Amino acid sequence: MKHFTSIADVQNVDQLVEQAILFKNNPFQSELGKGKKVGLVFLNPSLRTRLSTQVAAQNLGAEAIVLDIGKDGWALEFNDGVVMNGDKAEHIREAAAVMGRYFDILGVRTFPGLTDRSEDYAEILLQSFIKYAGIPVVSLESGTRHPLQSLADLMTIQEQWPHSHKPKVVLTWAPHVKALPQAVPNSFAEWMIQADVDFSIANPAGYDLAPEFSNGVSVFHDQAEALEGADFVYVKNWSSYEHYGQVLSQDEKWTFGQKQLSLTNNAKVMHCLPVRRGLVIKDEVLDSKNAIHLEQAENRVYAAQSILNELLK
Amino acid sequence: MKHFTSIADVQNVDQLVEQAILFKNNPFQSELGKGKKVGLVFLNPSLRTRLSTQVAAQNLGAEAIVLDIGKDGWALEFNDGVVMNGDKAEHIREAAAVMGRYFDILGVRTFPGLTDRSEDYAEILLQSFIKYAGIPVVSLESGTRHPLQSLADLMTIQEQWPHSHKPKVVLTWAPHVKALPQAVPNSFAEWMIQADVDFSIANPAGYDLAPEFSNGVSVFHDQAEALEGADFVYVKNWSSYEHYGQVLSQDEKWTFGQKQLSLTNNAKVMHCLPVRRGLVIKDEVLDSKNAIHLEQAENRVYAAQSILNELLK
């Protein structure tokens, strides 16, 4: 593995999940991180990703150094050929290259602007870091994907599913007050398509994910129909891909509650967090035994550790 | 010890102080922190507490991970049963529970709002972290107490008092331009009441501490009367408990200077820092040999180390 920005970077997904589970049982079994420095650059805020990746690095014996760009540093220029006489103090060509000289692995978080779809989906920021850093880069969530989350999600499903037959996994949209990225649902879809599960998506009209992420997946615009018999339900809001970055609906009928849960096969309910209670998922579900969002969050540590360990090999 | 939020959590105060002094002599005598992660969550700014607790954790071999909520993270919701469609991105139920999965010990700093007394004194924020984190929680100063400071204060008094008879310890109010919490004086009173000292308080009328903290303590509204023969004077501003959170007086007669010091038994003068020179304590005292505020600050490391070590057992 050279970088980790999507499932396409993974040679053997099963092995990766297995390694993550081994780390959960014994976090200190690898010392590949000894003397190594992992830089974690955040262009956007983070709680779980930041903490879990720090813990993961430290479990491997590595030093994690966090940098909040814009707050600790300064605004970066990503366009080539410009005369930098505005508010951008440094070009990504230098910033990334310097970090590449200081660190052994570079983690980068960058959110999409949600205004220019082709720009966001070209992943210019993440790709620029990869191009100029010259060291392995790990996506800590980018414009279109959140692969560390998806790996933790897959690991959680595997832990929670003792049966030999395929589980039915449904990703359902839920309302939100803000326009959120498509990164988590995109990424989850991408991983589920490759996993040994029966996967489908439920969302209101206008909220279909980009074809490149939902290709071949059954998409339902009727939530009840999709949820029938589900073993796992991943609840998540996202803004429209078609009407890019827009909030087309805040329909509270899509808020996931006991009513929705009752349609499933006593499903385990998932969310990547942070979750807005009452709006995305109701308390009655989040506080029930069906909710496994905390297991997902915990598994973020071991997903990250598994990736860092792979890149340090 | 399950948590450390007040002196009530301590089984044996003498032993705790003794252990702190042992750590001061040899900071690296315990390796209980090896492989352990200590999360330090600040909902409010901090210099001494942050640095001293990081140093303490590292002395034990543990990793300290600092998170400035609101700056690094986002606004937290503490109320139950609400539909989170406002500016709060995450509920304490998830935030604390996730941190509980990442860390072995969680330190939390949270200041009181100083507007709703019953809310502040119910310690809703701190108690919520305890309720949902599921791991030992250390108060890094809460709405009503600052126990790590008080432990360091007691340790300092013990170091500075070679005699077998009880020292006379006076806590005196001093003026300030801002409305400050009662946490430090509350906590200091709570610890002094249990310590082997003769303790009293001086403050202007309207500034009496909450009965639960000053129960049985002689309170003087005449500073000179209180200071007579004092061996230790703890100078500190606080806002009114009675007229909750209000600044009732900025009377500079209460500023602690040479005049006040001359009334004492050549007392050692204490302050938890930060101290506003000239306003709370005059330069003539802070720059004299009577001032032991830097010893208190230094002892914060060993107080924290003693507590973390206890919780790691």
Added chain:
Amino acid sequence: MKHFTSIADVQNVDQLVEQAILFKNNPFQSELGKGKKVGLVFLNPSLRTRLSTQVAAQNLGAEAIVLDIGKDGWALEFNDGVVMNGDKAEHIREAAAVMGRYFDILGVRTFPGLTDRSEDYAEILLQSFIKYAGIPVVSLESGTRHPLQSLADLMTIQEQWPHSHKPKVVLTWAPHVKALPQAVPNSFAEWMIQADVDFSIANPAGYDLAPEFSNGVSVFHDQAEALEGADFVYVKNWSSYEHYGQVLSQDEKWTFGQKQLSLTNNAKVMHCLPVRRGLVIKDEVLDSKNAIHLEQAENRVYAAQSILNELLK
């Protein structure tokens, strides 16, 4: 070495550079930092200095603890004898002294105000930290100097110059949209004067450096004349010393491009970063083999490590 704030603190410059090069070959050869704490206090933002010094400390086995004053802490008072009833929460006398009790070495970054020349050049902030911390202090760039940068610069020149005769080194001013400190050029001049090089400076009229830093150096107001036959060119903007802190010129004829480079002896081109492309140095130079700005940045780690190691002896 007691402190490191300028070349005057260094007993043997050659030995220091040699040690830095040894660390570059083997970063983990010294364990002098084991159990030691290095505090890094930033009153101003930093990317390279912050990251490189953290890496340097960790390479030595020390713990680096970063504090962003003003953001993590609060505004500091530097004047004596004042009644602190304004917005300053703590006096440097206490803040520095407390850090001196927590750390083994204290790094401090503080920018000049660029309005009061005598105040900036008196280095009141840095000197106050030294006066009250009571431990070795390392400048992470101060009002008038950036010695860690200069040490890395000298190391880079030495690495890139295999010949036995002296290289010709030219420091040239370049335009910028903001008023920048004179710290980097001052410091570079100070180190070059002592180094075994032929050193001169090119800048527009009104931009001469302070006499104490450029004493005995040939200063050209004609860039082309200065660049002739140069082996190394250090490009950097600074604001006026004479008309203190002012931007007197934004003349793009001074922007360093292929035209300027062609006047030199195929010079290596240096910059301390961050560099504004197109404004200070053109892409055609920064993306050429002549540019060694990334080598300088990388060497910041080993310069810092060499200094920390010296101070830990």
